[in-house]
């Protein structure tokens with residue numbers, strides 16, 4: 224199969240449009256999350272804390288496994304290094320999220336539905352009130368799988384420090400303040416194997 228240059232051009236235009244839609248959606252999602260965390264928090268902190276956020280769009284293409292004797296890891300267990308991630312998955316399935324009790328749950332594809340993950344940056348900023356979800360992709364069928372992941376992140380130089388309004392009166396912060404880029408470096412340098420980030424989360428990096 225060959226792709227013509229105009230088709231590639233159209234593909235990029237569609238991706239750009241998708242990226243700007245996801246940017247708008249991420250802002251709305253973060254505003255809704257702030258409202259759920261505390262009265263007036265959206266007004267108090269959206270502009271001051273989240274106005275320099277930016278997004279990355281990742282295209283994930285999972286090549287089919289050779290055989291189906293057992294489930295194959297498409298993407299090993301990890302947490303996202305974002306504030307929030309918006310995932311579009313095709314109809315193949317395989318995305319799983321780990322419950323608090325450690326049980327893997329299928330996030331089945333559903334038409335016209337996007338999946339939203341809380342990422343490590345929001346987890347730390349909210350003093351652990353919002354849980355960064357551990358998730359993975361398992362390949363269960365001998366077919367190609369496709370997904371789009373849009374990561375909405377703080378700017379690299381931002382110091383992540385849970386605000387008083389979120390921490391509450393006892394003033395107990397479970398994470399020390401840290402610079403966003405330093406955490407990203409920590410994650411990249413401690414990457415083991417393909418996507419094995421166990422033991423290298425925000426808790427390991429900045430846990431108080």
Ligand SMILES: O=C(O)CCC(=O)C(=O)O
Pocket residue numbers: 281283298303310311312318358360369370371372
């Ligand atoms: O492919 C998926 O459904 C999820 C992708 C994902 O978790 C990621 O790119 O971080």
Ligand SMILES: [Fe+2]
Pocket residue numbers: 301302303308358372
């Ligand atoms: Fe992810």
